[in-house]
Amino acid sequence: MPVRILFATTTGKTEDVATRLAELIGSTANVEDVGDLDATEQLEEPGDLICCVPTWNTGADSMRSGTAWDSHVEAIPDLQLTGRSVAIVGLGDSSSYSDYFCDAMEELYTAFIQAGASLVGKVSPDGYNFSESKSVVDGMFCGLALDEDSEPDLTDDRLVQWVKQLRKEAPGMF
Numbered sequence: 001m002p003v004r005i006l007f008a009t010t011t012g013k014t015e016d017v018a019t020r021l022a023e024l025i026g027s028t029a030n031v032e033d034v035g036d037l038d039a040t041e042q043l044e045e046p047g048d049l050i051c052c053v054p055t056w057n058t059g060a061d062s063m064r065s066g067t068a069w070d071s072h073v074e075a076i077p078d079l080q081l082t083g084r085s086v087a088i089v090g091l092g093d094s095s096s097y098s099d100y101f102c103d104a105m106e107e108l109y110t111a112f113i114q115a116g117a118s119l120v121g122k123v124s125p126d127g128y129n130f131s132e133s134k135s136v137v138d139g140m141f142c143g144l145a146l147d148e149d150s151e152p153d154l155t156d157d158r159l160v161q162w163v164k165q166l167r168k169e170a171p172g173m174f
């Protein structure tokens with residue numbers, strides 16, 4: 001079963017990252033635009049999930065992404081995702097939005113935990129330059145944080161290392 005790489009985007013960076021991630025994973029990955037989903041229940045269709053989410057709604061407690069993810073986040077906890085692996089990728093700008101870096105990741109992370117999913121792919125914040133992020137949970141980013149605005153040169157290596165991590169952490173994912 002191919003892993004489903006879901007993205008939402010405003011200026012295209014998250015779609016680009018989702019595509020690069022799929023190229024790294026190979027033929028066992030499908031890329032889907034969350035904006036094309038008719039209903040949140042489509043997230044229950046077969047396949048583990050990698051959810052790619054930018055942060056636009058600076059400082060907000062809810063609807064943090066400012067993209068199509070926001071129209072699904074409240075319904076995700078009602079899904080039945082027990083036994084499914086879910087990983088989150090966040091895009092943000094650690095320089096201009098240092099106090100809110102990749103805040104939207106944690107909103108999705110918490111919603112998918114409530115749906116019973118197994119959340120994988122946490123990353124150490126060491127090596128990032130930011131002040132605060134709601135997506136640091138118990139000392140770890142709750143997914144892969146990427147910064148295509150201020151640190152684009154680091155993205156390829158971060159993606160390669162993370163794919164290796166997922167292969168070890170969730171061997172059945174892809």
Ligand SMILES: Cc1cc2nc3c(=O)[nH]c(=O)nc-3n(C[C@H](O)[C@H](O)[C@H](O)COP(=O)(O)O)c2cc1C
Nearest residue numbers: 009010011012013014054055058092093097101102
């Ligand atoms: C008005 C505005 C608000 C933003 N707010 C945040 C933010 O709160 N936190 C953050 O990490 N990045 C923030 N960003 C940076 C975007 O998340 C970043 O550019 C991201 O790569 C955009 O992804 P997209 O092209 O897929 O929409 C903001 C950018 C703009 C222009």
